[in-house]
Structures are given as structure tokens and as C-alpha cells.
Amino acid sequence: NAGVMQNPRHLVRRRGQEARLRCSPMKGHSHVYWYRQLPEEGLKFMVYLQKENIIDESGMPKERFSAEFPKEGPSILRIQQVVRGDSAAYFCASSQRSDGYTFGSGTRLTVV
Amino acid sequence: DQQVKQNSPSLSVQEGRISILNCDYTNSMFDYFLWYKKYPAEGPTFLISISSIKDKNEDGRFTVFLNKSAKHLSLHIVPSQPGDSAVYFCAARSGGGADGLTFGKGTHLIIQP
Numbered sequence: 001n002a003g004v005m006q007n008p009r010h011l012v013r014r015r016g017q018e019a020r021l022r023c024s025p026m027k028g029h030s031h032v033y034w035y036r037q038l039p040e041e042g043l044k045f046m047v048y049l050q051k052e053n054i055i056d057e058s059g060m061p062k063e064r065f066s067a068e069f070p071k072e073g074p075s076i077l078r079i080q081q082v083v084r085g086d087s088a089a090y091f092c093a094s095s096q097r098s099d100g101y102t103f104g105s106g107t108r109l110t111v112v
Numbered sequence: 113d114q115q116v117k118q119n120s121p122s123l124s125v126q127e128g129r130i131s132i133l134n135c136d137y138t139n140s141m142f143d144y145f146l147w148y149k150k151y152p153a154e155g156p157t158f159l160i161s162i163s164s165i166k167d168k169n170e171d172g173r174f175t176v177f178l179n180k181s182a183k184h185l186s187l188h189i190v191p192s193q194p195g196d197s198a199v200y201f202c203a204a205r206s207g208g209g210a211d212g213l214t215f216g217k218g219t220h221l222i223i224q225p
Binding site: 004006033035040041042043044045046047048056058059091093101102103104105106 | 116118146148153154155156157158201203212213214215216217218
């Protein structure tokens with residue numbers, strides 16, 4: 001039973017490019033959460049999705065960031081026109097019940 | 113405004129002794145608290161949790177204490193082992209649902225042999 005799978009593990013993008021981060025939740029989990037960890041900071045909640053629905057996006061920057069969790073396939077966190085300040089570790093978590101979070105290993109985005 | 117605070121960025125403890133990690137919160141709507149452990153280059157892993165209706169929860173070497181009046185919780189690890197060296201995050205949730213967690217900045221625990 002694979003855990004939460006995130007890919008790629010490392011992603012390097014030039015300023016202005018797009019970054020796509022993928023998250024496959026644990027089998028049977030229908031809740032997906034994205035978090036961002038900036039250097040020297042804790043994890044900051046970004047968005048909570050269920051299949052085909054965004055439930056809470058209160059932590060998402062208003063521009064350039066979007067997330068989806070389609071009926072089929074992984075959840076995608078998309079960052080358009082990346083800037084240096086987007087460099088961070090992005091973690092995805094999934095759950096089936098409200099207290100059963102499982103985190104992936106993260107994607108480390110570096111913007112050069 | 114940081115709603116969950118871990119004021120000690122790092123803590124060094126001798127192997128075999130007790131490790132005490134502290135966490136304070138400001139949001140009185142939080143009703144569920146969790147501790148996560150994180151190794152470098154890995155995602156956080158769930159360690160232990162406590163509901164606001166309790167003041168203590170114990171699981172093996174790990175015990176979490178909650179003082180609601182002080183809005184303070186602590187994680188005790190006894191005895192501390194080398195494998196406990198990691199970053200520990202305190203997290204909190206309100207509303208009882210599957211909402212996002214609010215995390216502290218973490219405390220880096222170093223267990224010295």
C-alpha cells in the first residue's frame with residue numbers, strides 16, 4: 001500500500017516558467033491538502049481539495065497559483081510565472097477521515 | 113499573526129533523558145492538536161494527537177499534555193533515543209472537520225549520545 005506519492009522530488013525552474021507539482025493520494029483517500037514550507041518556516045496551509053472540488057483555498061496566493069484534483073489522476077498544484085520567492089518545499093497530504101493525515105515526501109522547487 | 117508558536121528553534125537533550133517540546137497557541141477555537149516529526153528530505157509523519165476534551169494522551173514513550181487555560185501544550189519523550197533527533201512540528205485544527213492544519217515553525221530536537 002503505497003503512501004502519498006509526490007513528483008517530482010526536485011524541480012528547478014527559471015523565473016517566468018510554469019511549475020507543476022503532482023500528488024497521488026493514498027489509496028482510498030479522497031481529501032488532499034497542499035502545504036508550503038519556506039526556509040526557516042513551518043508548514044503553511046495552502047489549499048484543501050476533494051475530488052473535483054476545492055473546499056478551502058484560503059492559504060493560496062491570489063495570483064499565479066492554482067490547484068485541482070480531477071476525478072481521475074493526481075492532484076496538481078500549478079504555479080505560473082514563477083518567481084524566486086516561490087522557492088520552497090511543497091508538501092501534499094491526504095486523508096479519508098478528518099484526523100488521518102498522511103504526508104508525501106514533498107517537492108523541492110528551486111527558482112533560478 | 114502566528115496562531116501556533118514554538119518558541120524554541122532547537123533543543124539539545126542527552127540520550128536517556130526526557131525531552132520536553134513546548135507549543136503555545138492563540139486561537140481559542142482550536143479543538144484538536146497534533147505533533148508531527150520530520151526528518152530531512154522527508155515529509156512530516158504523525159506522532160501523537162490530543163483532543164481539547166482531554167488534558168493528557170500517552171503513546172509509548174510519547175506523552176502530550178494540554179493546558180487549555182494557558183493555551184499551551186507540550187510533548188514529552190522519555191527516554192530520549194538517537195532516532196528521536198528530528199524537527200518536531202506542533203499543529204492545531206478548529207471546527208472538528210477535515211480542515212487544514214495550522215503549524216508552528218518547528219523545534220529541532222538533537223539527542224546527544
